[in-house]
Amino acid sequence: MSNYRNIDVDQLARGFKALSHPNRLKIFLQLVSCCVPGTNCAADEVQECCIGDLGAALDIAPSTLSHHIKELHQAGLLQMARRGQRMDCRVDTDTLATLREFFEATS
Amino acid sequence: MSNYRNIDVDQLARGFKALSHPNRLKIFLQLVSCCVPGTNCAADEVQECCIGDLGAALDIAPSTLSHHIKELHQAGLLQMARRGQRMDCRVDTDTLATLREFFEATS
DNA sequence: TCGATAGTTCGACATATATCGAATATATAG
DNA sequence: CTATATATTCGATATATGTCGAACTATCGA
Numbered sequence: 001m002s003n004y005r006n007i008d009v010d011q012l013a014r015g016f017k018a019l020s021h022p023n024r025l026k027i028f029l030q031l032v033s034c035c036v037p038g039t040n041c042a043a044d045e046v047q048e049c050c051i052g053d054l055g056a057a058l059d060i061a062p063s064t065l066s067h068h069i070k071e072l073h074q075a076g077l078l079q080m081a082r083r084g085q086r087m088d089c090r091v092d093t094d095t096l097a098t099l100r101e102f103f104e105a106t107s
Numbered sequence: 108m109s110n111y112r113n114i115d116v117d118q119l120a121r122g123f124k125a126l127s128h129p130n131r132l133k134i135f136l137q138l139v140s141c142c143v144p145g146t147n148c149a150a151d152e153v154q155e156c157c158i159g160d161l162g163a164a165l166d167i168a169p170s171t172l173s174h175h176i177k178e179l180h181q182a183g184l185l186q187m188a189r190r191g192q193r194m195d196c197r198v199d200t201d202t203l204a205t206l207r208e209f210f211e212a213t214s
Numbered sequence: 215t216c217g218a219t220a221g222t223t224c225g226a227c228a229t230a231t232a233t234c235g236a237a238t239a240t241a242t243a244g
Numbered sequence: 245c246t247a248t249a250t251a252t253t254c255g256a257t258a259t260a261t262g263t264c265g266a267a268c269t270a271t272c273g274a
Contacts, residue, residue, distance in 0.1 A: 016126040017127035022117050032213045100214065106198075
C-alpha cells in the first residue's frame with residue numbers, strides 16, 4: 001500500500017525533470033551506455049565520457065550542451081571531474097538507484 | 108552495452124516530464140498507493156480514485172488539478188473513465204512498466 | 215608566450231508551463 | 245425542471261525553460 005512514506009517528492013521530481021527533455025535524456029542514455037561505473041567497458045576502448053562526446057550526436061550549440069549537462073549534474077544524475085582540458089562525466093548510481101526504487105515500489 | 112536501441116526517447120521523455128512536477132508526482136503517488144490495478148485494495152474500502160480525491164491534499168484550484176490530470180493522461184500514465192458525476196482514474200500499467208524497464212536496463 | 219582545444223558564463227529571445235477565476239458541461243437528486 | 249456536485253475549458257498572466265552567439269576561462273602543446 002504505502003511504500004511512499006519516506007519519499008522526498010521534490011528530489012524525485014528533480015530527477016524526472018532532468019530526464020524530461022529529449023536531448024538531456026539522450027545525453028544520459030549515451031552516458032549510461034558507455035560508462036556506468038562497474039560496467040565492463042574494456043578500459044582503453046570506449047571510455048568516451050567527456051562532455052563533447054556526450055553531445056556529439058545532438059546538433060546543439062556547446063553552450064546549450066553545457067547547460068543540459070549542468071542540469072543533469074544539479075539533479076544528481078551525473079558527476080563530473082576535470083581531466084586535462086576535458087570534463088569526465090559518470091553516472092551517479094545513488095540517484096539512479098533512487099529513481100529505480102520508485103518504480104520498483106509501484107509494482 | 109546498448110539495451111537502448113529500441114527506446115522511443117520522446118515517449119520516455121514525455122513520461123518523465125509528466126512526473127517532473129511535484130504536484131503531479133504527488134497525484135500519481137496518491138493514485139498508485141490507492142488503486143494500482145491488481146492490488147489487493149479490499150474493494151469497498153479505499154477505492155478513492157476520482158479526481159477530487161486525488162487532489163484533496165494539494166491546495167490547488169480545480170482547474171489546475173484538471174490540467175495536471177490531463178497531462179498525466181496524455182503521457183499515458185493514467186487512464187480515465189466516467190462513473191456518474193465522477194471520473195475514475197487508474198494507473199496505466201503498461202506505461203509504468205516502460206519507465207521501470209528503463210531503469211532496470213541501467214543496472 | 216601563443217595558439218588550439220574544451221568547456222562555461224552571460225544576455226537575449228522565443229516558447230512552454232503553472233496557476234487562477236469565470237464560464238461551461240455533465241450527471242444526479244429532489 | 246431546478247439545484248447541487250463534479251469536472252473541464254478558456255483567457256490571462258507570471259514564471260521557467262531551451263536555445264543561441266559572443267565573450268570568457270582553463271589546459272595543453274609547440
